[in-house]
Amino acid sequence: xxxxxxxxxxxxxxxxxxxxxxxxxxxxxxxxxxxxxxxxxxxxxxxxxxxxxxxxxxxxxxxxxxxxxxxxxxxxxxxxxxxxxxxxxxxxxxxxxxxxxxxxxxxxxxxxxxxxxxxxxxxxxxxxxxxxxxxxxxxxxxxxxxxxxxxxxxxxxxxxxxxxxxxxxxxxxxxxxxxxxxxxxxxxxxxxxxxxxxxxxxxxxxxxxxxxxxxxxxxxxxxxxxxxxxxxxxxxxxxxxxxxxxxxxxxxxxxxxxxxxxxxxxxxxxxxxxxxxxxxxxxxxxxxxxxxxxxxxxxxxxxxxxxxxxxxxxxxxxxxxxxxxxxxxxxxxxxxxxxxxxxxxxxxxxxxxxxxxxxxxxxxxxxxxxxxxxxxxxxxxxxxxxxxxxxxxxxxxxxxxxxxxxxxxxxxxxxxxxxxxxxxxxxxxxxxxxxxxxxxxxxxxxxxxxxxxxxxxxxxxxxxxxxxxxxxxxxxxxxxxxxxxxxxxxxxxxxxxxxxxxxxxxxxxxxxxxxxxxxxxxxxxxxxxxxxxxxxxxxxxxxxxxxxxxxxxxxxxxxxxxxxxxxxxxxxxxxxxxxxxxxxxxxxxxxxxxxxxxxxxxxxxxxxxxxxxxxxxxxxxxxxxxxxxxxxxxxxxxxxxxxxxxxxx
Numbered sequence: 175x176x177x178x179x180x181x182x183x184x185x186x187x188x189x190x191x192x193x194x195x196x197x198x199x200x201x202x203x204x205x206x207x208x209x210x211x212x213x214x215x216x217x218x219x220x221x222x223x224x225x226x227x228x229x230x231x232x233x234x235x236x237x238x239x240x241x242x243x244x245x246x247x248x249x250x251x252x253x254x255x256x257x258x259x260x261x262x263x264x265x266x267x268x269x270x271x272x273x274x275x276x277x278x279x280x281x282x283x284x285x286x287x288x289x290x291x292x293x294x295x296x297x298x299x300x301x302x303x304x305x306x307x308x309x310x311x312x313x314x315x316x317x318x319x320x321x322x323x324x325x326x327x328x329x330x331x332x333x334x335x336x337x338x339x340x341x342x343x344x345x346x347x348x349x350x351x352x353x354x355x356x357x358x359x360x361x362x363x364x365x366x367x368x369x370x371x372x373x374x375x376x377x378x379x380x381x382x383x384x385x386x387x388x389x390x391x392x393x394x395x396x397x398x399x400x401x402x403x404x405x406x407x408x409x410x411x412x413x414x415x416x417x418x419x420x421x422x423x424x425x426x427x428x429x430x431x432x433x434x435x436x437x438x439x440x441x442x443x444x445x446x447x448x449x450x451x452x453x454x455x456x457x458x459x460x461x462x463x464x465x466x467x468x469x470x471x472x473x474x475x476x477x478x479x480x481x482x483x484x485x486x487x488x489x490x491x492x493x494x495x496x497x498x499x500x501x502x503x504x505x506x507x508x509x510x511x512x513x514x515x516x517x518x519x520x521x522x523x524x525x526x527x528x529x530x531x532x533x534x535x536x537x538x539x540x541x542x543x544x545x546x547x548x549x550x551x552x553x554x555x556x557x558x559x560x561x562x563x564x565x566x567x568x569x570x571x572x573x574x575x576x577x578x579x580x581x582x583x584x585x586x587x588x589x590x591x592x593x594x595x596x597x598x599x600x601x602x603x604x605x606x607x608x609x610x611x612x613x614x615x616x617x618x619x620x621x622x623x624x625x626x627x628x629x630x631x632x633x634x635x636x637x638x639x640x641x642x643x644x645x646x647x648x649x650x651x652x653x654x655x656x657x658x659x660x661x662x663x664x665x666x667x668x669x670x671x672x673x674x675x676x677x678x679x680x681x682x683x684x685x686x687x688x689x690x691x692x693x694x695x696x697x698x699x700x701x702x703x704x705x706x707x708x709x710x711x712x713x714x715x716x717x718x719x720x721x722x723x724x725x726x727x728x729x730x731x732x733x734x735x736x737x738x739x740x741x742x743x744x745x746x747x748x749x750x751x752x753x754x755x756x757x758x759x760x761x762x763x764x765x766x767x768x769x770x771x772x773x774x775x776x777x778x779x780x781x782x783x784x785x786x787x788x789x790x791x792x793x794x795x796x797x798x799x800x801x802x803x804x805x806x807x808x809x810x811x812x813x814x815x816x817x818x819x820x821x822x823x
Contacts, residue, residue, distance in 0.1 A: 182584045186591040186620030187671065187814060189583040192550050193618045198611045199799030202544040204228075205526050207464055208518045210509040211265040213237075215516050215540065216244065217528055218251055218262070226794025228252050230263055230273060233540050235511060235530070241541065245273060246290050252276035253302035253463070255318045256349075256716035257761055257791065260462025261303035264313070272304045272313055272334075281315070281334065294338040301332075303351060303463040307391070309359020309384060311336035314343070316350050316463065327715050331364060333390050341390040344382075349373070349716070351463060352409070356416050360384060361436065362393060363411040363419055365401070370719035370727075373460040374602055374632070374639065377401050379408040379421055381436065399434045400425070400446055407636075408432075409460055414470040422457035422467065423448075428635035429457030431468055431478060431491075452489050452496045454480025459602045459632050469507040479507040481633035484560050484572055485607050486520075500533045505608060516540070520608035523555045553581040556617035558607045561624075563660040569641075571653040572627040572634060574605050575661065579617045592814065593667035595694075596625040597654055597676030597683035601646060601724070602639065604631045615803055622667045628653035628683070630724075646679075646724035647706075647738035651686035658693050671695055673810050678762060678791065679703055685740030685770070688747045696813040698752040698806050701762050701791055704770035706735040712763055741766075744773035750780035752809045754802050756789030782809065 184190070204220030213236040220228045230245035245251050245263075253259035253274040263273035271284040272293065280295035295301060303316040317332045317340075330345035331353050344350065347366035351373065354363045362384050367377040378401040382393035399419065400408045406425040414420050417436040422429040431449040456478045458465045469477040476491040477499075488499040488508065501508055501515060505526070508517035516530040519537065525544050531537030556579035565571050578591045585591060594616045598605050605625035613623050627634070628650040630642025642649055654674070662669050674697045676684040681702010688697045703709055710721050710728040726734050736742055751774065755767040767783055774781035784805060786798045793799055 180582060180584050182586045184583055184620075186578055186583075186585055186589060186668075188811065189578075189580055189618070189620040191580075191615070191618040192547055192554055193611060193615050195800040195804050197544060197547070198615060198803055199796045202525070202611065205518055205528060205541065205543055206505075207260070207263065208506060208509060208516065208528065209263070209265050210511055210516060212267050212269055214265070214269075215509075215511065215528070215530070216263075216265055216271075217518065217541065219541075220794065222794065222796035222799055225796075228262075228276070230271070231541065233528075239538075239540060244271065244284070246275075246282065249273070249282065250276045253300055254279070255300045255302040255316060255463065256461075257714050258462045258716070259302060261316070261464030264304035264306060266306040270306065272306070272315075274301050274304075292338075294334050294340050303353065305353055305355060307333065307355055307359060308357060309355065309386065309391070312390065314353040314355060314362065316353065317342075326718075331362075335390055339390070343391065343393055347378075351460060352411050354411050354413060355384070356413050356419075358416045360416065362391075363399075363413070363421075365408055365411060365421075370722040372602065372717075372720055372723075373409060374407050374424075375723060376405045377408050379411060379423075379434075381419065381434070400432065409457055410465065410468055412466075412468050412470060414474075414476070420449075420468055420470065420476070424457070424636045427637075428455040428639075431456055431476065449476070449491060450494050450496060452478060452480050454482040454487050454489065455633050455635060456480045456489075459600070461600070461603065466507045469509065471510060477507055479504055481604070484574060484605070484627055484633055485558075501531075502529065502537065503608065520606075522557050522607050522609055523552070524609055526609065551581040553579060554618060555579055555609075556614060556623070558625075561657075561660070563657055565629075565653055565656045567652070569629070571629055571656065572631070573657050574607055574625045574627070575666070576613055576617050576623040576625075577666070578620045578622055579614075580620065583620060585620075590665065590668040591620055591622045592671035592673065592810070593658065593661060594621045594623045595654060595658055595672065595674040595687075596623060597628070597650065597674065597680035597687075598625065598631070599676070599678035599680045601628075601630045601642060601650055601679040601683070602632060603679075604633045611803075615807070619807070622661070624657050624661055626654050626657045628657075643723045644726060646721075647682060647686050650683045651690060654683060654687050655691050655693065669693070671814055673697060673813075675700065675806065677701055681762075682706075682740060685747065685751070686738075686743075688749050688751065689740060689743035690746065692748065694749050696750045696752070696810055698754065698809065699767070699770075700754045700793075700802070701756060701759055702753070702767070703762055704739065704766045705741045706739045707732065708766060708769075709762065710735065714760060717761070741770050741773055744770070744777055744779070747774060747779060750809070750813055751782070752806060753781065753783040754793075754805070755783070755785055756791065756793065756798075757785050757787045758790045761791035 232244040283293040382396040411421040419434040502519040503521040504517040505520040508515040528541035529537035556576040558574040677700035681699035
């Protein structure tokens with residue numbers, strides 16, 4: 175674009191932007207859960223224009239790349255097992271498909287002829303993480319039985335027969351994930367865990383023989399392959415052959431692939447062997463089912479998706495050495511389609527796409543999150559810069575920094591941009607470098623953004639992840655404050671126009687930062703935690719003991735819960751705060767936001783609350799997404815404008 179069209183007359187934070195509310199909320203779909211079978215490629219699309227409904231899409235790669243909607247017209251593909259779901263469908267090589275319908279928790283099966291019928295699903299039960307049984311016509315799944323209202327849900331592994339008959343196979347643990355039958359149907363692998371552990375704390379990987387009779391499979395000779403008393407997190411089991419199982423274990427350093435050979439009749443310790451060190455963390459925290467970072471290859475090799483310095487890296491194991499592959503920026507491990515790969519490409523500078531291709535070649539685009547608007551230039555898109563910064567206690571933390579980006583606007587002479595600080599949820603999660611409107615919305619309007627991977631984040635090894643144990647509400651807060659100080663010391667942002675935003679667990683971090691520091695002009699909590707005691711008492715089963723490690727056992731450490739809760743520190747918050755919350759949130763109930771707003775207003779503070787009817791934990795519908803982005807932007811601009819007026823007065 176010619177330099178004459180670039181303007182410096184508009185202050186940063188008020189620039190015009192190509193990232194419109196309609197593009198963010200109406201034209202953009204959410205792509206996830208890529209699968210391949212029988213010459214077809216499948217994925218899920220979350221469509222805000224359809225009220226956030228999720229649709230299973232398929233492409234016939236052998237029939238001219240014909241794309242069709244696969245799921246039943248009125249269904250909403252998804253699961254609420256553990257509330258966060260995932261693993262909501264599976265495909266078989268013969269064309270059968272199974273899926274869970276989020277609306278009614280039913281299990282639906284498409285037969286080989288393409289006809290859908292309800293396979294099962296009883297009232298009060300949820301299902302996810304499906305796997306077709308190669309030893310018969312049935313399929314395996316994780317079941318969460320809500321049972322009697324007020325009682326804790328019961329978890330199990332179940333098997334559905336072709337007639338819809340449901341058999342419970344295993345049911346002694348608090349939680350289950352990844353039921354994976356061996357290719358010949360002789361064994362079943364899974365991992366499980368018990369309270370108070372979360373799956374990134376400690377799990378047990380098990381393998382059992384499958385015995386079959388007329389009524390369905392029965393497991394026998396259950397063996398512990400890894401974890402258990404060894405106290406490590408073992409996740410994502412996948413069969414490399416009928417007797418060789420792979421999984422990611424963080425027994426040493428961080429998650430990395432291990433091999434378990436069932437042909438070895440020795441002890442489990444001799445059966446398990448680590449693969450060569452990939453020098454990257456391979457594995458994501460199992461908030462949702464169905465995540466894939468390992469892919470056995472037909473030639474006996476192995477593909478892995480790792481995280482290195484906060485960025486994704488695709489690795490291929492050839493013999494005893496890992497080699498980097500040029501396959502874009504996959505969000506999950508690529509799948510194999512003949513002599514090509516297919517993957518969900520999530521680069522930092524383009525819309526997410528479903529693509530296929532070979533290493534080093536331009537891929538073929540099969541689906542996109544949105545159509546890239548005409549007239550948008552490379553300078554309009556901000557790219558992440560990984561940062562490692564010192565912390566006040568002498569350690570180090572990590573972040574992704576984005577400078578303002580526009581082909582039409584530049585900073586005025588001597589101007590520094592306002593800064594948006596982002597605290598991710600979880601807190602056991604990570605800032606993603608993939609293209610995101612939650613970043614570009616701000617950078618395209620002249621804001622700088624720093625997305626903080628505070629201690630406790632994943633992708634940096636087990637020690638970094640566990641550093642937040644007992645310190646939630648302390649280290650995450652101090653790391654975010656140190657990130658801001660680092661950026662300001664480097665001259666990258668305007669110290670008078672720093673704001674902070676975070677969702678869910680990130681909301682607690684936001685409010686903690688506002689209470690402990692005067693660095694921020696304003697903050698936004700999106701369905702954020704404000705009262706740890708209430709969270710411990712009210713939240714769902716999956717997270718009901720999460721705080722035992724992050725804070726301490728409850729109610730024994732009630733005093734610590736009180737001290738760490740933002741609702742106890744309303745007096746310390748001086749900056750205006752915006753609260754955005756869904757009326758149907760069962761993870762962080764609406765009452766958390768309401769009590770915090772009440773406390774702030776009682777002290778004369780500016781606190782705005784907007785409730786979105788029908789929304790749960792995380793926003794899905796078009797109207798909600800559009801309003802939430804616009805409302806937050808107006809809030810910050812109003813704060814900046816009022817501050818300018820005050821300064822002039």
